[in-house]
Amino acid sequence: MTSQILFSALQLGALTLPNRIIMPSLTRMRAGPRNTPTALNAEYYAQRATAGLILTEATAISEQGRGYPDMPGAYTAEQVAGWRLVTDAVHAAGGRIGLQMVHHGRWSHSSYNSDGSLPVAPSAIAAPGVAYRPDFSQTTYEVPRALDAAELPGIVESFRDAARNAMLAGFDSVEVHGANGFLLDQFLQDGSNQRTDAYGGTIENRTRLLLETLAAVAGEVGADRVGVRLAPHGNLGGLSDSDTVTHFNHIIGALNGRGLAYLHLVEPRASSAGIGDNASVDSANNAQLFRRRFAGPMLTAGAYTPAMAVDTVTAGLADAVAFGRMFIANPDLVERIRIDAPLNTFDRSTSYGGGAHGYTDYPSLSPLARAG
Ligand SMILES: Cc1cc2nc3c(=O)[nH]c(=O)nc-3n(C[C@H](O)[C@H](O)[C@H](O)COP(=O)(O)O)c2cc1C
Structure with missing residues (x-):
């Protein structure tokens, strides 16, 4: 396989990428006390600096926005x-890195809030499944408190503050997490949003919080440093929508004309890939369905092999491809794709929590293998 097309430069807003191989956000639950990144985290990301762009693990915009230990x-x-x-x-190490900003919404637990208050959501509907508490013990999700419309400007401000902090911390860009079952996705999809005010009901209303967030963040850091991640057909966190294609055509269309750096779509075949063992297979292909709806650069993620990535970029269905689990297991994934070398196997058991094992100790190719 020739992977040459993945090695052409790509302009994503203000960022020039040397290749089209993206490391997407990957939650690893290894921050230090008080949710603070550490030298070990720095080593892990620097090992992967040959990615065209690194996106950090989902990072909480506020105490209330947390939901994983x-x-x-x-x-x-x-x-x-x-x-x-x-x-x-x-x-x-020569790389580029963007901060993924998240509010977990209902996919959280009262034990994360110092005042013990309930998690918040568009509507008082609990997420299915099992929640982690901050000490990694497990419990069921609580019925969240429905946010009052008067609280939503505060959520938008928290995204804006986090974007400002990202620039202070030296990030090249930020990614607004509108995918994978978290708060903004909970507003977008009508299974979790049953509001009757200006933020629920019609798809225009359900898109409002996302657009207000993007406007605030872009106003802070410049739209050409802002990407947005969406997951049409995504069912993580128990989300569902009554008419995904129609509704996401609206949502994605509404992103045009804002000068955003990129749209990042997650394919539904990866919907459960991040969390459970039962990858849900769905025949919908988001890149095919929605690529033409968005006028700017598009990234795609979801169980891609390098060969699929080549086909997808060649067909013009995306400008760059993200590899999640492969980047966890292969710090030098870019080089391995370039020379078509074998890949290390991903070890799911070390995904979340712990220290260096399964984090910074996946081997790179030896200099001899690289030369060969
Ligand atoms: C361990 C793990 C953690 C993840 N954490 C995040 C995250 O924090 N934010 C996010 O948007 N997606 C997250 N994802 C989804 C990945 O970004 C990616 O979309 C998904 O793994 C599909 O790509 P892959 O099949 O190449 O792994 C995670 C996936 C895995 C496996």
Whole structure:
């Protein structure tokens, strides 16, 4: 297989990427105390600096926005200093890195809030499944508290503050997490959004919070440093929509004309890939369905092999392809794709939590193998 097309440069807004092989956001639950990135996190990201662009693991925009143990945040000066270790290490290794910003919404638990308050959501509907508490113990999800419309400007401001902090920490870009079952996705999809105010009901209303967030973040850092991740047909966190194609045609169309750096779509075949063992297979192909709806650069993710990535970029269905589990297991994935070398196997058991094992100790190719 020739992977040459993946090695042509790509302009994503203000960023020039040397290749089209993206490391997407990958939650690893290995931040230090007070949700602060550490030197170990810096080493992990720097090992992967040959990616065209690294996107960090989902990072909480506020205390209320948390939902996984030992996930990093971007809402304190200490966290900004921790992230500075990471961005400096990635830049020293020649890479580019964007911060993925998340509010977990209902996919959280009261044990994350210092006042013990319930998680918040568009509507008071619990996520299915099992929640992690901050100490990694498990429990069921609570019925969240439906956000009052008067609280939503505060959520938007938290995204704006996190974007400002990202720039202070030295990030090249930010990605607004509108996918995979978290708060903004909970507003977009009507299974979880049953509001009757200006943020629910019609698809225009359900898209409002996402667009307000993007406008605030772009106003802070410049639209050409802002990407957005969406997952049409995504069912993570128990989300569902009554008319996905029609509704996401609207949502994606509404992203045009804003000068965003990129749209990042997750394919439904990867819907359960991040969390459970039962990858849900869905015949819908988001790149095919929605690529033409968005006028700017598009990234795609979801169980891609390098050969599929070549086909997808060649067909013009995306400008770059993200490889999640392969990047966890192969710090030098870019080089391995370039020379068509065998890949290390991903070890699911070390995905979440723990230390260096399964994190910074996946081997790179030896110099001899690279030469061969
Ligand atoms: C361990 C793990 C953690 C993940 N964490 C995130 C995350 O924090 N944010 C996000 O948007 N997607 C997350 N994902 C989804 C990946 O970004 C990617 O879309 C998915 O793994 C499909 O790509 P792959 O099949 O190449 O792994 C995660 C996936 C895995 C396997």
